[in-house]
Amino acid sequence: MQSGFSITAFEAVCQLYTQFLVTMLPALRPCPGCHAPREIQGCRRRALQWAADQIDFIALTRLRCRACHTVETLFPPWILPYELAALWILEAAVTAVAVDGHSLQQTADRWHWSLAWIRAHLRPWIAVSPEFRALVAQ
Numbered sequence: 001m002q003s004g005f006s007i008t009a010f011e012a013v014c015q016l017y018t019q020f021l022v023t024m025l026p027a028l029r030p031c032p033g034c035h036a037p038r039e040i041q042g043c044r045r046r047a048l049q050w051a052a053d054q055i056d057f058i059a060l061t062r063l064r065c066r067a068c069h070t071v072e073t074l075f076p077p078w079i080l081p082y083e084l085a086a087l088w089i090l091e092a093a094v095t096a097v098a099v100d101g102h103s104l105q106q107t108a109d110r111w112h113w114s115l116a117w118i119r120a121h122l123r124p125w126i127a128v129s130p131e132f133r134a135l136v137a138q
């Protein structure tokens with residue numbers, strides 16, 4: 001993501017996911033176990049904080065392999081499996097604290113988190129941030 005990247009409507013977030021599917025689905029379609037083409041099986045609704053005061057449910061496509069009886073939910077690189085906030089928000093929070101020297105309290109306030117929440121999460125975010133930044137930049 002570019003710095004200053006911002007999204008103003010949830011529709012734009014959904015469009016970003018559609019773009020991800022269009023680009024990645026051909027490569028993701030074959031089953032990693034048996035290489036048979038998998039079929040789309042509905043979606044999984046996933047809560048996503050995509051702006052400071054905005055949490056919506058995004059529908060993540062699922063692929064099913066009939067032979068292996070497996071189902072995989074397709075996460076774009078900007079949704080981390082165990083984080084509510086989108087990657088661009090984590091990046092903004094990490095940058096505010098680690099680069100711009102903002103306090104944890106200021107940053108927690110900006111994104112509507114509790115101080116305890118950001119305290120518990122910031123270190124793992126800093127750890128994954130460069131890795132995911134590289135992924136998204138591809």
Ligand SMILES: [Zn+2]
Binds near residue numbers: 033068
């Ligand atoms: Zn399979």
